[in-house]
Amino acid sequence: MRILGIESSCDETGVALVETLADGGVPRLAAHALHSQISMHQAYGGVVPELASRDHIRRVLPLTEAVLAEAGWTRADIDVVAFTRGPGLAGALLVGAGVACALGAALGRPVLGVHHLEGHLLSPFLSADPPQFPFVALLVSGGHTQLMRVEGVGRYELLGETIDDAAGEAFDKSAKLMGLPYPGGPWLSKLAEGGDAQAFKLPRPLLHSGDLDFSFAGLKTAVLTQTKKLGADLEARKADLAASTQAAIVEVLVRKSLAALERTGLKRLVVAGGVGANKLLREQLNAACARRKVRVHYPELALCTDNGAMIALAAAMRIQSGLSRPEARYAFDVKPR
Ligand code: KG4
Ligand code: ZN
Numbered sequence: 001m002r003i004l005g006i007e008s009s010c011d012e013t014g015v016a017l018v019e020t021l022a023d024g025g026v027p028r029l030a031a032h033a034l035h036s037q038i039s040m041h042q043a044y045g046g047v048v049p050e051l052a053s054r055d056h057i058r059r060v061l062p063l064t065e066a067v068l069a070e071a072g073w074t075r076a077d078i079d080v081v082a083f084t085r086g087p088g089l090a091g092a093l094l095v096g097a098g099v100a101c102a103l104g105a106a107l108g109r110p111v112l113g114v115h116h117l118e119g120h121l122l123s124p125f126l127s128a129d130p131p132q133f134p135f136v137a138l139l140v141s142g143g144h145t146q147l148m149r150v151e152g153v154g155r156y157e158l159l160g161e162t163i164d165d166a167a168g169e170a171f172d173k174s175a176k177l178m179g180l181p182y183p184g185g186p187w188l189s190k191l192a193e194g195g196d197a198q199a200f201k202l203p204r205p206l207l208h209s210g211d212l213d214f215s216f217a218g219l220k221t222a223v224l225t226q227t228k229k230l231g232a233d234l235e236a237r238k239a240d241l242a243a244s245t246q247a248a249i250v251e252v253l254v255r256k257s258l259a260a261l262e263r264t265g266l267k268r269l270v271v272a273g274g275v276g277a278n279k280l281l282r283e284q285l286n287a288a289c290a291r292r293k294v295r296v297h298y299p300e301l302a303l304c305t306d307n308g309a310m311i312a313l314a315a316a317m318r319i320q321s322g323l324s325r326p327e328a329r330y331a332f333d334v335k336p337r
Pocket of ligand 1: 010120140141142143144167168169171172183184185186189273274275276277278279304305306
């Protein structure tokens with residue numbers, strides 16, 4: 001089965017082609033293409049939803065033609081059209097859903113809406129070193145921070161999640177306070193490389209709460225207080241503040257992930273979502289897990305942030321495991337929340 005996947009939940013238009021294998025193994029990625037809107041939103045310091053929707057409209061079909069050409073397939077080779085049904089920006093989601101359903105209707109092929117986070121969660125299966133079930137998943141994106149026990153496709157138990165800001169949000173908001181461009185995560189992490197992580201004492205909320213929940217709003221407030229205190233000195237101390245902020249976020253993520261592994265007794269960890277690209281997080285998780293004989297899996301760096309491949313893959317794995325059936329019903333809806 002050949003699946004076209006469309007991702008349009010936020011500020012990346014992602015399109016990909018995935019093919020299921022006769023032996024029931026992990027589906028194969030045949031082609032993927034991405035258009036990032038980051039430079040367009042940068043001038044506004046964050047994603048402008050209306051601009052995002054309009055740009056998805058411009059990009060989806062050309063990207064679809066590009067992946068078909070790359071895979072050497074024609075439109076007629078597509079068996080199923082998958083799209084991100086949510087969560088995300090309503091208008092942006094509607095573009096992906098609308099195009100997917102229009103394509104499905106035009107080609108006479110069924111469609112399937114996919115949960116964006118399930119896409120992130122399963123994305124490491126496309127890596128050179130795919131995980132095996134069961135595992136603990138740390139999902140860290142711009143909108144979500146969750147720890148999950150994953151028994152199989154569609155068998156997810158939420159172990160803990162953020163009670164306020166997501167980890168990516170903590171990176172982005174702190175970066176904004178330091179005058180860094182949007183999205184701040186990668187910028188802050190780059191700046192932090194030249195800084196002293198011990199320079200500022202920042203809170204690690206809920207670190208000792210005994211549960212697996214997270215809270216990052218207090219950290220952002222502490223960063224705000226520091227930037228105000230520093231005033232004109234901020235520029236000179238920015239790298240230290242970035243390093244201290246990153247260290248605080250990463251420490252909480254690492255400690256809670258280890259606690260989740262301990263609680264479940266599982267020896268495998270999957271890290272997914274945009275923050276999973278963070279170098280310090282990877283280094284610290286790798287070191288801590290190696291000491292505990294836990295294997296850690298990440299998506300390929302290019303598939304850490306939003307992309308169409310994870311959506312096509314999630315659809316393929318759901319169909320393969322009999323959990324979802326694509327339908328030739330083209331009255332679409334989306335689930336922003
Ligand atoms: O998964 P994603 O692309 O989109 C959502 O579904 O939210 O994640 C985007 C988030 C942003 O907050 C971005 O700043 C963060 O991932 N991010 C990073 C890094 N790369 C992306 N945060 C820290 N370090 C990075 N290297
Ligand atoms: Zn995402």
